Amino acid sequence: MLKSPRFFHARPLVALLAIAYLAGCSTCTVPGFNPTPTPHPTPTGLLSCNQGPSAITLGPALAPFAVLAGSTITNVGNTLVTFAPGAVTGGIHDDLVGVSPGSAVTGFYPPGTVTDGPTAIYAATFNTNTAVPQSAQSALTTAYNTAAGRTPATPVSGDLGGQTLGPGVYKSTSTLSIMSGNLTLNGGGNPQSVFIFQIGSALTTTLNGSTGGNVILTNGASACNIYWQVGSSATLGGQTFFGNILAFSSITINASTFTGRALAGGASLGTGAVTIPIAGGSLITNPGGQ
Numbered sequence: 001m002l003k004s005p006r007f008f009h010a011r012p013l014v015a016l017l018a019i020a021y022l023a024g025c026s027t028c029t030v031p032g033f034n035p036t037p038t039p040h041p042t043p044t045g046l047l048s049c050n051q052g053p054s055a056i057t058l059g060p061a062l063a064p065f066a067v068l069a070g071s072t073i074t075n076v077g078n079t080l081v082t083f084a085p086g087a088v089t090g091g092i093h094d095d096l097v098g099v100s101p102g103s104a105v106t107g108f109y110p111p112g113t114v115t116d117g118p119t120a121i122y123a124a125t126f127n128t129n130t131a132v133p134q135s136a137q138s139a140l141t142t143a144y145n146t147a148a149g150r151t152p153a154t155p156v157s158g159d160l161g162g163q164t165l166g167p168g169v170y171k172s173t174s175t176l177s178i179m180s181g182n183l184t185l186n187g188g189g190n191p192q193s194v195f196i197f198q199i200g201s202a203l204t205t206t207l208n209g210s211t212g213g214n215v216i217l218t219n220g221a222s223a224c225n226i227y228w229q230v231g232s233s234a235t236l237g238g239q240t241f242f243g244n245i246l247a248f249s250s251i252t253i254n255a256s257t258f259t260g261r262a263l264a265g266g267a268s269l270g271t272g273a274v275t276i277p278i279a280g281g282s283l284i285t286n287p288g289g290q
Helices: 013-022 131-148
Strands: 065-069 072-075 080-083 096-099 104-106 168-172 176-178 183-186 195-199 203-206 215-218 226-230 234-237 240-247 251-253 257-264 274-276 283-286
Touching (some): 065 131, 096 131, 215 240
Parallel strands (some): 065 257, 072 104, 080 283, 183 215, 195 226, 234 251
């Protein structure tokens, strides 16, 4: 059963200064905390984040970002970037959008929007404090390498469509796809269950109606505890996708519902872009978790 959204009281100014300091800059400007966020839809199957010791630590600099790119972020349709109930880091809602070392974000205001408004976008013509996305990119490199090095791993290959997988680490030395059917991730009744996919090259999901190309969560599996470490680029063509994408290069989101984080490498990894070309836009929800 989905939990009702929680509301948060504004914290003292020291909390905002603390998150800026942890992001790597004592003078960073962060979006003002909004104690009554704009109402937003809750994706089907989204659970409040419950993390355990096996989760990948993103850290306070990276966790608030729902979309992060190295070069550019390009949106076409009425995309909404938002956050799950309880997805708050140091008093800041986890719906940030940013680019580093690049600076271009296009297709927002208009038509795309962010729950906390334009100041939650770190790019030229929006919030121009470059230290915040730069620190996030540094944290992404650490998280990417941590996910890539997690062991022991079960070998997987080809098309994962039609399969049901339990918690664990899964490794593909080349490409991985979800095409012929849906991929079901079964948490086994444990809300702290963790799924890590180590993908040597590209990740591709391809829409096949409601029967293929989607990720489905069951028995307590949570989007905040799913990690896709992608050696090159991720292309999401199914309707529904869950999990944190840590991509060396680019991410393309054609999924109408994406619950997770789209994090594409900056200077320390590749210099990838995030593209959201879907005409109707995508609902991108940061599931929370640190």
